[in-house]
Amino acid sequence: MARWLTLEAAAQAVAVKQKQLEEYLTDTSPEARFQAHGLLFDRKRWQAGQEFLQLLEQPASTLALAATSQTLQHSSEKGRSYRWHETPIRLQLVWLPLNSDTKERQVLIAASSHDDFPISNLVGESELGELPAVLTQLLSELKADLPLRKIRYQRQQPKAKSTNSSRRSDRSTQPSVETKQQTSDKTTQISLF
Numbered sequence: 001m002a003r004w005l006t007l008e009a010a011a012q013a014v015a016v017k018q019k020q021l022e023e024y025l026t027d028t029s030p031e032a033r034f035q036a037h038g039l040l041f042d043r044k045r046w047q048a049g050q051e052f053l054q055l056l057e058q059p060a061s062t063l064a065l066a067a068t069s070q071t072l073q074h075s076s077e078k079g080r081s082y083r084w085h086e087t088p089i090r091l092q093l094v095w096l097p098l099n100s101d102t103k104e105r106q107v108l109i110a111a112s113s114h115d116d117f118p119i120s121n122l123v124g125e126s127e128l129g130e131l132p133a134v135l136t137q138l139l140s141e142l143k144a145d146l147p148l149r150k151i152r153y154q155r156q157q158p159k160a161k162s163t164n165s166s167r168r169s170d171r172s173t174q175p176s177v178e179t180k181q182q183t184s185d186k187t188t189q190i191s192l193f
Contacts, residue, residue, distance in 0.1 A: 004051035010039055013055055021053075080114055087113045095125070 011018040014037045021037075024030040025046070034041040038056045046052035081087055094108040105125045112118035131139070 003054070004042075004045065005053045005055070006051050007053065010053040010055075014038055082113070089113055090118075092118070093128075 005013065007021055008018055011021050016037055021034070021039075024033040024041075027033060031041045031043075034053065035056065040054040040056050042052045042054070090112050092108075092110045094110075096106045096108060098105050102124075106122055107125055107128060108120060108122050110118035110120040
């Protein structure tokens with residue numbers, strides 16, 4: 001069972017400044033902000049003055065991405081280097097869905113350094129040639145995981161829809177400015193709030 005963390009312990013665990021996490025508590029819905037850092041926020045525990053954050057289980061690829069972003073942040077603090085062997089390079093391959101106009105999937109290839117704009121090229125999938133074994137294995141794992149990802153997505157959708165509909169109903173129950181004006185005792189002043 002995962003243990004509950006204080007704000008300070010959570011900040012250390014996810015390598016974020018404690019002040020940043022404290023700012024999330026002033027939001028109307030801090031859950032999403034904490035979740036972006038891999039943290040589960042429990043509002044009831046927070047309101048009760050108990051430890052209220054838990055680390056979410058993260059897949060290895062997410063942990064590797066977090067480590068990479070920390071390395072990039074650390075290198076940018078030292079100063080930027082634009083020498084090939086010292087510069088962090090980000091390479092992205094995006095397989096676009098097959099459409100009726102093309103015979104094969106198009107692949108968007110983008111490369112960038114630091115947080116600069118990317119250099120990109122759109123090519124046919126066959127132009128990539130044979131991918132390295134590491135990438136082929138990673139793509140195979142993703143392909144096998146797609147049904148589970150679909151189920152997770154579908155489970156999250158009803159929650160998101162019901163949250164949005166309850167927000168809409170809250171808005172509709174608030175009296176309008178005209179209603180407030182009509183209920184006042186024939187004064188000429190209009191109350192907007």
